[in-house]
Amino acid sequence: MKFSEAWLREWVSPALETQALADAITMAGLEVDAVEPVAATFHGVVVATVTDKSPHPDADKLNVCQVDDGSGEPVQVVCGAPNVDIGQRVPFARVGAVLPEDFKIKKAKLRGVESRGMICSASELGLEEGRSEGIYVLPPDAPTGQDFRTWLGLDDHTIDVDLTPNRGDCLSLRGVAREVGSVTGTKVSEPTVSTVVARNNAQFPVSVQDGEGCPRYLGRVIRDVDVTAKAPLWMRERLRRSGIRSIDPAVDVTNYVMLELGQPMHAFDLDALQGGIEVRRAVVGERLTLLDGQEVALDDSTLVIADHSGPLAIAGVMGGESTGVTPRTRHLFLEAAFFSPLAIAGKARDFGLHTDASHRFERGVDPDITRTAMERATELLLSIVGGAPGPITEVRNPATLPHRGSVELRRDRLASCLGVRLADEEIQRIFRSLGMTSSVSGQTWHVQVPSWRFDVSIEEDLIEELARIHGYNRLPATRPQARLWLKADDEATQPLKRLRRHMVSRGYQEAVTYSFVSPELQSLIVPEGVSPALANPISSDMSVMRHSLFPGLIKALTHNLNRQQHRVRLFETGLVFQGALDDLTQTSMFGGLICGPRSAEGWSASREGVDFFDLKGDLESLMAMSGCMEEWTFVSASHPALHPGRSARLERNGVAVGWLGALHPDIRSQLDIKPDVYVFEVEQEALTRGVIPKFKPLSRYPEVRRDLAFLVDESVGVTPLVEAIRAQAGEWLTRWQLFDVYQGAGVEAGVKSVALGLTWQHPSRTLNDEEINQLIADVVQAAQARFGARLRS
Numbered sequence: 193m194k195f196s197e198a199w200l201r202e203w204v205s206p207a208l209e210t211q212a213l214a215d216a217i218t219m220a221g222l223e224v225d226a227v228e229p230v231a232a233t234f235h236g237v238v239v240a241t242v243t244d245k246s247p248h249p250d251a252d253k254l255n256v257c258q259v260d261d262g263s264g265e266p267v268q269v270v271c272g273a274p275n276v277d278i279g280q281r282v283p284f285a286r287v288g289a290v291l292p293e294d295f296k297i298k299k300a301k302l303r304g305v306e307s308r309g310m311i312c313s314a315s316e317l318g319l320e321e322g323r324s325e326g327i328y329v330l331p332p333d334a335p336t337g338q339d340f341r342t343w344l345g346l347d348d349h350t351i352d353v354d355l356t357p358n359r360g361d362c363l364s365l366r367g368v369a370r371e372v373g374s375v376t377g378t379k380v381s382e383p384t385v386s387t388v389v390a391r392n393n394a395q396f397p398v399s400v401q402d403g404e405g406c407p408r409y410l411g412r413v414i415r416d417v418d419v420t421a422k423a424p425l426w427m428r429e430r431l432r433r434s435g436i437r438s439i440d441p442a443v444d445v446t447n448y449v450m451l452e453l454g455q456p457m458h459a460f461d462l463d464a465l466q467g468g469i470e471v472r473r474a475v476v477g478e479r480l481t482l483l484d485g486q487e488v489a490l491d492d493s494t495l496v497i498a499d500h501s502g503p504l505a506i507a508g509v510m511g512g513e514s515t516g517v518t519p520r521t522r523h524l525f526l527e528a529a530f531f532s533p534l535a536i537a538g539k540a541r542d543f544g545l546h547t548d549a550s551h552r553f554e555r556g557v558d559p560d561i562t563r564t565a566m567e568r569a570t571e572l573l574l575s576i577v578g579g580a581p582g583p584i585t586e587v588r589n590p591a592t593l594p595h596r597g598s599v600e601l602r603r604d605r606l607a608s609c610l611g612v613r614l615a616d617e618e619i620q621r622i623f624r625s626l627g628m629t630s631s632v633s634g635q636t637w638h639v640q641v642p643s644w645r646f647d648v649s650i651e652e653d654l655i656e657e658l659a660r661i662h663g664y665n666r667l668p669a670t671r672p673q674a675r676l677w678l679k680a681d682d683e684a685t686q687p688l689k690r691l692r693r694h695m696v697s698r699g700y701q702e703a704v705t706y707s708f709v710s711p712e713l714q715s716l717i718v719p720e721g722v723s724p725a726l727a728n729p730i731s732s733d734m735s736v737m738r739h740s741l742f743p744g745l746i747k748a749l750t751h752n753l754n755r756q757q758h759r760v761r762l763f764e765t766g767l768v769f770q771g772a773l774d775d776l777t778q779t780s781m782f783g784g785l786i787c788g789p790r791s792a793e794g795w796s797a798s799r800e801g802v803d804f805f806d807l808k809g810d811l812e813s814l815m816a817m818s819g820c821m822e823e824w825t826f827v828s829a830s831h832p833a834l835h836p837g838r839s840a841r842l843e844r845n846g847v848a849v850g851w852l853g854a855l856h857p858d859i860r861s862q863l864d865i866k867p868d869v870y871v872f873e874v875e876q877e878a879l880t881r882g883v884i885p886k887f888k889p890l891s892r893y894p895e896v897r898r899d900l901a902f903l904v905d906e907s908v909g910v911t912p913l914v915e916a917i918r919a920q921a922g923e924w925l926t927r928w929q930l931f932d933v934y935q936g937a938g939v940e941a942g943v944k945s946v947a948l949g950l951t952w953q954h955p956s957r958t959l960n961d962e963e964i965n966q967l968i969a970d971v972v973q974a975a976q977a978r979f980g981a982r983l984r985s
Contacts, residue, residue: 225352229349230348231346240336244266254305281332283317398411417524420519442517452568459517474490494506508535508554528562594643599648618662692765707737906935917975
């Protein structure tokens, strides 16, 4: 929104310099982007009258003119403008004047004729872009001899305000003036708008078929106008300073009223209309040529202004070419309407347009200003183009017009948010300056919101209004007070970030995937899993909450494999969601995945692929960080997503907490994954729960190690065998080591050899052979009794 400072000061003029005024507007929440002069710097230019004109004796395109510049003596000047004529008031640069870009006026001779000065065009004075076609002709009442810059008020500034979408009420001088008056406490003087008396009964029928999109429509016929007249200079200057080009009186007046009051309007050539005005939705296939020459195809979501022959304009956006005002127009139909913001929002962009009207209607126009704008535009038009106005035709749908209700504001809530209690007089002053009426009932304010404030509907909106008008810089800065204490650090718990760093140190990369997965992938991985489905998913392949980390990790793997990344090591932490929505369990899990070669590519590296024990080793290193490795066990079990012969259930102290294994071949086949894939998933709480380390004195006495090779049935697991051995090995057993598992020559079919190294150490003495032999005998006997094991010879 651009406007002239001088124009604004006709509405409200606080005792502030230009920059201070701009700062006040910014502090009111209307950010000022720029403050620029309305004209380039020049001096020595006065209003003059052309008193004589004769052809140059030696140049066909030049004229020798005599001008009266108010000095008392005629001044001779040579002028090449085709439109110069006797009796004109013109801007005249005297000798010694300095025009924009430091152009100095001197005495000169043009083709032998002396010229003392220059009759200026608008572009030469920096008042028009490009090159003017002729000199700048001023109104006949311009005072001869007066300084041109002073007379035209060019020591003015254009203020450019960048408004947020919720402040459509400030897209007018009226709205900005209200804000300035409220912030500075200055009275706002609105121009008086008189009711124009109808001078005939001329009316044009209006029918509103879409009362929701257009709750209010006003039209007025003005007959016998002269649109060849020119808008007054003061109006054209105000439009120019607001960034709008003057076109013709009808367009200039509607633009002027839009800038002044915020109500977009449109003028039709009455003779081009047929039957009557219809406000309706377009019919699919209808086409319209707009004022800019663009032809657009309409659809049934577009609100249009039409007559009996078809669409005339896109409502609230742009008029059509066929009914636009031309120099031949004799009768006008003037339109002012309130269109619902939802009916206009986005329509201009659909057609590649952005107009001043759509910019305002999208944000909301005051529905109560429509008649005032019609009267103001009629009054201005009559003063320029003449004519006889008819009565106003109005179609109104009260049910769909916006109704600004009452909003309640609690005193305690206001004080809590602002940190200070404002006096009742100050609150009333602010509400009154914003056009709001208020009353108090106990500790509550009841505030009636005006029709132009679409953005005020709840208590917080009123608090914001009071804060910004009172002044954010006047609110106290209060530091919060609280008793702070250090959070207890459980030394027995491993921080999750330490586990993450550990996985990164082992060559893994952390994956962060969505908590939503494809229902097809999830049912493939966890056929019996139940998790909530999203009511409004991002896409169909992310429509259920994940029951496991496996789907996300596998999807990340396929993404990498499809991009020729064959060695993949990923881990992820996050919640999984198990059960229906009314019985939902959310568990934090830690998952991992490996695929591809065991070692990174290199001249000395093996191309051997990873196996079950690579991932098991990485997982065991995580378990060991808790200091409770003896609490963990790997139990052979089946999982629908894992290979039936290469999977294990993870247990801690006998409680199932996760899974480890190779991805099932059928799943790999369906997902077109060729290499073996190994995955694990374990509850975070089980990994992070540990014990506080305690020092145990080191024994000074020697260790005793014995290696035993047991022959057992191949179905016997190592873990139960070791548990049985440890139970009989006594309290001095310090460690055990599985160093060989063998099947082949020398061992009968269906049997395997399991070789264990057992180490004993006494804390206070040396163990003798008799004690060790007895312990070994007990171990062998227990293994034989439970598993039928025998020592391998």
